[in-house]
Amino acid sequence: MDNKKGRGTNIAFMTAGTLLENLILSKQKTRFTHIILDDVHGRDIITDELLLQIKILQLEDPDWNIKIILLSATMNTAKFADYFNHKLVATLEIPASEKLYPIQTYFIDDLREKTPEGIHVFKLYNFDPIKDNVVNRNYDQISPLISQFFKLDTFDGKQGAVLIFLPGVGEISSLGEKLSAYSSKTEKRWIIHEMHSNKSDEDQSAIFEPVEYPHQRKIILATNIAESSITVEDIRYVIDFGLTKHMKFDPNTTFSGLCIDLASHHQCILRAGRCGRMGPGYCFRLFTKVFYETKMKEESVAEMQTCGLGLAFLHLKRLNLGDPVYLFSKALHPPNFTNIAATVLSLKECGALTMLKRDRSYVETDGEITTIGQLAICLSCDPKQARLIAFGHIFGLLDESIVFAMSLCLKSLFATFSKENQTSGVEAFIRKIELGGSALSDALSNLGAYQLYLDSIRDKSSLKPCFTVMRENFVKSSSVRNLEYLIDRVHRRLYSGFGLGTERKLKTVSELLEDNHTRFQVQLLLASASYPNIFYRAPATNQERRIKLVQNEIGYFNPSTSFLLETEPTNDPPTHSNLKELTRQLTFASDQPIVSWQGGGKLAVQYDPDPNEPDEWVGNVAKNVYRGLKFKAMCHKFFWTHHNMGGSNDKVFLNGPRSSTAINFKSFFSGCNPYIEVDRDSVNQFSIDQNYPHPSAYTLVSLQVAQRESKLVAKDSTLMPSMNGMFELLHLIYAPRIQLVPHPDVNPGRNDTYAGCITGLGPIPGSSTSIFPSHDFRMPFTIPIHRRDIMEINDTRGRINKLLRYENFRCDDKFEIYRREKFVQCLMVLINRERPMINTINYPFPEWMQDNFENRRSVFDILPSHQF
Helix, strand or coil: CCCCCCCCCCCCCHHHHHHHHHHHHHHCHCCCCCCEEHHHHHHHHHHHHHHHHHHHHHHHHHCCCCEEEEEECCCCCCHHHHHHHCCCCCCCCCCCCCCCCCCCEEEHHHHCCHEEEECCCCCCCCHHHHHHHCCCCCHHHHHHHCCCHHCCCCCCCCCEEEECCCHHHHHHHHHHHHHHHHHHCCCCEEEEEECCCCCCHHHHHHCCCCCCCCCEEEEEEEEHHHHCCCCCCCCEEEEEEEEEEEEECCCCCCCCEEEEEEECCCHHHHHHHHCCCCCCCCEECCCCCCHHHHHCCCCCCCCHHCCCCCHHHHHHHHHHHHHHHHHHHCCCCCCCHHHHHHHHHHHHHHCCCCCCCCCCCCCCCCCCCCCHHHHHHCCHHHHHHHHHHHHHHHHCCHHHHHHHHHHHCCCECCCCCCHHHHHHHHHHHHHHHHHHHCEEEHHHHHHHHHHHHHHHHHHCCCCCCCHHHHHCCCHHHHHHHHHHHHHHHHHHHHHHCCCCCCCCCCCCCCHHHCCHHHHHHHHHHHHHHHHCEEEEHHHHCCCCHHHHHHHHHCCCCCCCCCEEEECCCCCCCCCCHHHHHHHHHHCCCCCCCCCEEECCCCEEECCCCCCCCCCCECEEHHHHHHHHHHHHHHHCEEEEEEECCCCCCCEEEEEECCCCCCEEECCCCCCCCCCEEEEECCCEEECCCCCCCCCCCEEEEEEEEEEEECCCEEEEECCCCCCCCHHHHHHHHHCCEEEEEEEECCCCCCCCCEEEEEEEECCCCCCCCCCCHHEEEEEEEEEEEEEEHHHHHHHHHHHHHCCCCCCCCCCHHHHHHHHHHHHHHHHHHHHHHHCCCCCCCCCCCCCCCCCHHHHHECCCCCCCCCCC
């Protein structure tokens, strides 16, 4: 992946994104005579943006003599010819260089009549015409279908491998469980593999290995990543559910999430081709031919029409060739206006685009590029990642912020495990917490994994190779190597574009957490970059009632070292020795737990970790509590077989474990479920009150948020320290606009105490209509906020504005370094100040008042002073 170009280079291989930067943004179009683009059928946003940029430059300069050569296994040549205004385009069909084998394709309605050797085991789907975007997934018939493949096996006495295409990891897990159960019940010798982006390198490589014995059959459950670019030699059967998942941008919330959809004809053709590479094959499509022809589209929906357009918008804005909305209309697959407008709101919210134009006019779909926006263009990264790096620079943690930001580009640095491998899954979860210094921050865990990789390749005396160290710590070697490349690329671009990052001073996790000051500084950096993804827990205001509730649940055990199991009340409880063995299985713990009946079928499991052993704790909570919670999350049912007095065996099911001090988080986002779900791969999947029995206010910040139907999923999250008013202060400091609500019991003439505020992008200038209603937060204060607090907050916001001005941001002299250090000092003093909790006021919040943004000293101030 290194740059090997030189003066004598005639042919350069690069990604579409790199070509986009070199050819368009660097204005180096005359360097090339031919551009060859492969896999244009993929319809990804980078390829579409590259085609758009080429078309725009052709329109700007008709004399630009460039030859565009497009390659694809499945391509609509007429569409591309029309796009580039060429009526006659040479189309060359290149035959495959390797021998092609016959593939027999069958739809579900063919299985009863035309399938060879009488495979008549499948029932037809009953399609719902109202919800034709989701096909009924009848997994129960897959096992009988595969069991009939022996009638078709003619491959040198071996059983051909089966490749099953499924839309996502959840579907793969569900079908894998059914296949495993069927295989065990019928004594089939099925070797089941999963193939998706979360799997470790070792697991992925096992897919390509042949089975050990001829009577075994390999079954691969895969997402659409198996559609192209891989060849598994022994695949003879493909089963296609006709489903896929793709990212979909919600313009109402500006969040994206995976949604299930029908595969296109092109995808189905590619999937069928997976079994015809090294021998004849069969493709079974689990939908009718009529459904295929009438409901499934010829091509999949282009990413430009379904994804966020943040970086693409900034690229078009950087060209300075006119209105970006007009330029988007020239795309091969133009996005709709609603998505463009929502993208602009998101850019303004994260500080990559100004609210006003240079002439102080307000345009719904336009603004000026800020330093954060310029940084996103320079680094070719998401604007929110650029915000993280920008704040990392002014916090004095530039190198660390680059690791945090580039980790977001990758699916995960850590291996994930299926429910059949619960032991590894639980230990991987615990190891991820440990690599992050038990600070309950996904960003710090990623930094710990990267530091582990650097240490392993630098340690020449170690007898273990790097990949062994990574595997033992459940870190994916390929992902961390990609992270290293991304980090190096960012450093090079940051130096060439801004003159920053000349010296690398990456601190380890232990160095960042060695004292409370540095730990808090890192946490505030992550919170600064997370806005508006800041979530709160309603604080407990009645301490005695809360303690009584906990005591009623688990007696007088400490919930920081215990959890609950529940079962049906019985007069014949298992012995303590059986229960201890059961809980050892549950937590993989070596120490003997104390297990006691609490009545009503409740079992309290108590551990006694050494208070002087940090390795046994996660903060103030025993590590075994997290082990138990994760174990339960990875399996459907937990039970043991109980021998009753009648001589028969009963399965006694346990519910739990659960913690009575678990924390749930909420948001103020409208239009979606207020309760936040934390990503299952996060160290904060289980948030537990660290300060029991004292009432605590907790805040969770998230660098990324995904949308799953109406629910928001917090990804790459960090649990902030328990401090009164943390949630309100973070919003007051980083919200683009707020409107204070005076306390109703204060003299209107004084107005020096406030009951709450409205935060968001504010109203449209000259109007009281909200610019971004779904991100307006009506926030009652849980701490006293006075006029002097707002003045101090305004001072902090002013410091941020100055530090983020382009000329100051790229300067690294002693004065600017002092200003950054002073900003961090003022911010920490502001938030660290001890504040009492107060009862919130049930007071109706007004709408936005008219505002002409006259208080902005500069249109480039992303955090203007609050008015009071």
